Amino acid sequence: xxxxxxxxxxxxxxxxxxxxxxxxxDAAKGMYxxxxxxxxxxxxxxxxxxxTASDQESLLVRWLQELxxxxxxxxxxxxxxxxxxxxxxHLDAEMTCGTATSIARFIKAVTxxxxxxxxxxxxxxxxxxxxx
Amino acid sequence: MVQKRDLTRVTDTLWEIxxxxxxxxxxxxxxxxxxxxxxxxxxxxxxxxxxxxTTLPGSVGWAAAMPDAHQGYGFCIGGVLATRLSDGxxxxxxVGYDINCGVRLLRSEVTQDEIAPFLDSLMTSIxxxxxxxxxxxxxxxxSGQDLDAVLVGGSQWALRKGYxxxxxxxxxxxxxxxxxxxxxxxxxxxxxxxxxxxxxxxxGNHFVEVDVVEEVTDPAVATAxxxxxxxxxxxxxxxxxxxxHQVATDYVESFQDAVRKHSIxxxxxxxxxxxxxxxxxxxxFAAMCAAANYAFCNRQLLTHWVRRSFEDVLAAHIRRFDxxxxxxIAHNIAKVETHIVQGAKTKxxxxxxxxxxxxxxxxxxxxADYRDFGQPVLVPGSMGTAxxxxxxxxxxxxxxxGSCCHGAGRTMSxxxxxxxxxGSDLRQQLEAQGIVxxxxxxxxxxxxxxxxxxxxDQVVDVVHRAGLASKVARLRPLGVIKG
Numbered sequence: 001x002x003x004x005x006x007x008x009x010x011x012x013x014x015x016x017x018x019x020x021x022x023x024x025x026d027a028a029k030g031m032y033x034x035x036x037x038x039x040x041x042x043x044x045x046x047x048x049x050x051x052t053a054s055d056q057e058s059l060l061v062r063w064l065q066e067l068x069x070x071x072x073x074x075x076x077x078x079x080x081x082x083x084x085x086x087x088x089x090h091l092d093a094e095m096t097c098g099t100a101t102s103i104a105r106f107i108k109a110v111t112x113x114x115x116x117x118x119x120x121x122x123x124x125x126x127x128x129x130x131x132x
Numbered sequence: 133m134v135q136k137r138d139l140t141r142v143t144d145t146l147w148e149i150x151x152x153x154x155x156x157x158x159x160x161x162x163x164x165x166x167x168x169x170x171x172x173x174x175x176x177x178x179x180x181x182x183x184x185x186t187t188l189p190g191s192v193g194w195a196a197a198m199p200d201a202h203q204g205y206g207f208c209i210g211g212v213l214a215t216r217l218s219d220g221x222x223x224x225x226x227v228g229y230d231i232n233c234g235v236r237l238l239r240s241e242v243t244q245d246e247i248a249p250f251l252d253s254l255m256t257s258i259x260x261x262x263x264x265x266x267x268x269x270x271x272x273x274x275s276g277q278d279l280d281a282v283l284v285g286g287s288q289w290a291l292r293k294g295y296x297x298x299x300x301x302x303x304x305x306x307x308x309x310x311x312x313x314x315x316x317x318x319x320x321x322x323x324x325x326x327x328x329x330x331x332x333x334x335x336g337n338h339f340v341e342v343d344v345v346e347e348v349t350d351p352a353v354a355t356a357x358x359x360x361x362x363x364x365x366x367x368x369x370x371x372x373x374x375x376x377h378q379v380a381t382d383y384v385e386s387f388q389d390a391v392r393k394h395s396i397x398x399x400x401x402x403x404x405x406x407x408x409x410x411x412x413x414x415x416x417f418a419a420m421c422a423a424a425n426y427a428f429c430n431r432q433l434l435t436h437w438v439r440r441s442f443e444d445v446l447a448a449h450i451r452r453f454d455x456x457x458x459x460x461i462a463h464n465i466a467k468v469e470t471h472i473v474q475g476a477k478t479k480x481x482x483x484x485x486x487x488x489x490x491x492x493x494x495x496x497x498x499x500a501d502y503r504d505f506g507q508p509v510l511v512p513g514s515m516g517t518a519x520x521x522x523x524x525x526x527x528x529x530x531x532x533x534g535s536c537c538h539g540a541g542r543t544m545s546x547x548x549x550x551x552x553x554x555g556s557d558l559r560q561q562l563e564a565q566g567i568v569x570x571x572x573x574x575x576x577x578x579x580x581x582x583x584x585x586x587x588x589d590q591v592v593d594v595v596h597r598a599g600l601a602s603k604v605a606r607l608r609p610l611g612v613i614k615g
Contacts, residue, residue, distance in 0.1 A: 004547050006545040006547060006548060007203065007545055007546075007547075008176050008178075008202045008203040008542050008543070008544070008545055009202055009203060009204055009209055009542050010204070010205065010546075011546060011547070036575075054388065054389065057401070058385075058388060061385070062385070065381060065385075069321065072267075072325070072374060073324070073325065075267070103266050103267060104266065104573060104575060104576070105266055105335060105336065105576070106266060106267075106335070106374075108229045108230065108377045109229040109377055109380060109381050109384075110381075111205040111206070111384075111402050112384065112388070112400075112401035112402045112404070113205030113206055113400060113401075113402040114205075114400060114402075115401060129205045131205070131228070131229045131230075131377075132336060132546070
C-alpha cells in the first residue's frame with residue numbers, strides 16, 4: 001500500500017508492506033503511479049535482476065532506480081514481480097514487463113533523503129522522496 | 133524542527149541560526165527573508181535542511197538560504213554552501229540531480245507591437261523546433277565521439293559545429309565550458325542517456341518563454357546589457373537532462389561508501405560527500421563539470437533553434453529579427469572560486485543548489501561590455517508572472533559567496549497544485565491575459581501554475597534590499613512553451 005505525501009518541490013510517497021517483498025513491490029507501484037506510467041498489456045517479457053547493496057535502504061533505492069531507468073530508456077513497466085531472494089542487502093527478482101502505454105513524467109532520481117525502513121504494526125514502512 | 137524563536141534577526145532581510153543551535157553545526161545558517169516571509173519558509177523542512185547543510189566538513193562562513201528557498205532533499209532549494217578546498221568536502225547532494233540546470237536570456241531588437249501579429253506562429257515554430265516533453269528525443273545524431281567533445285568543450289563544441297556565434301560564449305557563465313571535465317568519469321548509462329537527449333528542453337518546470345521588457349529600473353546597466361523598454365526577449369530554462377540525473381545518481385550511490393571510508397557523519401544520507409581532494413571527490417567533480425558542459429551546450433542548441441524560429445517566422449516581416457545573448461547562468465552547480473574567509477583569500481568549493489552566481493563589477497571572467505557593471509543575474513518568475521533581470525553586486529561576495537536567488541520558489545506541492553488548479557482552466561486564464569501557451573500536458577501545466585509559487589516581485593525586493601543583486605529590468609511573459 002502507498003500514499004502520496006506533500007512535498008513542496010518534488011514528489012514523495014509513504015509505503016507500507018507486510019514484509020520486505022510487499023514493501024519493495026508496492027514502492028515500485030507507487031513510483032509508477034507518480035510517473036503516471038501504465039501498461040495495458042499483460043507483461044510479455046521476462047526479466048531477471050540481481051542487486052546487492054550495503055543496507056536495505058540502499059537496496060530499495062537501487063531497485064527503484066533500476067525500474068525508473070527501464071521506464072525512461074525503454075518505456076518498460078514491470079507488471080509482475082517474484083522475489084526469489086530478498087534480504088537486507090541482496091535482491092534476486094524475476095519480473096514480467098510490458099510496454100508503457102502512457103507516461104506522464106519521468107522520475108529524475110530516487111533520493112536517500114531521510115530514508116529509513118522501519119517496523120510498524122507487524123510490517124514495514126518507509127517514505128521515499130523522488131526528484132521529478 | 134527549527135522554530136521562529138531560533139532565528140536571530142541580523143537586518144530587516146537577514147536572519148541567523150547560530151552554530152550552537154545544534155551540536156553538529158560547524159558554521160551558522162543564514163536566511164534572507166523579510167519577517168512576513170518567515171511563516172511560509174518555516175512551514176516545511178526548508179530551514180531544517182539549511183541547518184543540515186552546515187554539518188558538512190570544511191564548511192566556511194555560513195550556509196545561506198536565498199529568499200526563494202524551499203524544501204528540497206539534502207540541501208534546501210535556494211541553498212548556498214562554501215567548503216574549503218584544502219580540507220572540505222564536495223557533495224553531489226549540494227548540486228542536485230539536474231546538474232547545471234540554468235537559464236539563458238536572449239534579446240532582440242523587435243518590439244511588442246511588431247511581434248504581436250506573428251506571436252502565435254512564432255510559439256508554434258519554437259515548439260516544433262525545440263523538442264520538449266516526456267520522452268522526446270533530440271533531432272541531432274550524436275556519436276560517442278561527439279558526446280566526449282560536448283562533455284569537454286560544452287558551448288565550444290556548439291560553436292565548432294555552427295550552433296553558436298563567437299559572442300555567445302563570453303556571455304555564458306564560465307564561457308560555456310568548465311575546465312576539468314572528464315568524460316571517463318561518467319558511467320555508460322549516463323552516456324547512453326545523454327546522446328539522444330542533447331538539444332532537448334525536457335519537461336517539468338523547463339520552458340522557453342517569449343517576454344517583453346515591461347520596466348527598466350536601472351537605465352545605465354540596462355543600456356550596457358542592451359536592454360530597453362518594449363523590447364522582445366527570450367528565456368530558455370533547461371539543464372543536463374538524463375545525463376546529469378544519472379551522474380548525480382551514480383555518485384550519490386558511490387558516495388554512500390565514501391562517507392564511511394572517510395568517517396564522515398551526516399544527518400541525512402542525501403548529503404553524502406567526500407573530501408574535495410580525495411579520489412572520490414575528484415571523480416565526482418570531473419563528472420559534474422562534464423555534465424555542466426553538456427547543459428551549456430544543450431541550452432546553446434536550443435538557442436540555435438529558437439533563432440531559426442525567429443528567422444522563419446519574422447524575417448519576411450521584420451528587418452531586425454535576430455536574437456543576441458544577454459547571459460547564461462547555472463543554478464545547480466559546485467564551482468571552485470576564491471573568496472575572503474576570515475580575512476584571507478581562500479579557495480573554496482561553492483555549492484549552489486537552486487541559487488545563481490551573482491558576481492559584482494570587475495570580475496575578470498565577465499565580457500568587456502559587462503565588466504564595469506557586474507554579472508547579469510536572471511530570475512525567472514512562475515509561468516504567467518514577471519521575471520527579473522538583475523546585476524550582481526560587490527556586497528554579494530560578503531553576504532552569500534557571490535550568490536543570489538534563482539526564481540520565485542515554490543510554496544505549494546505539485547499534488548496540491550493539481551488538486552486546486554485545472555490545467556485547462558489555467559491555460560484559458562493565461563490566454564485571457566494575452567499569453568500564448570504551448571504545453572505538453574495539462575496536468576504538468578497545473579503543477580507549474582503561478583499560484584504554486586511565491587510572488588517573484590517580493591522575492592526580488594528582498595534580494596535588492598539585502599544587496600545580493602540589484603534590479604535592472606522587469607520582464608512580462610507573452611508566450612510560453614512548457615515541456
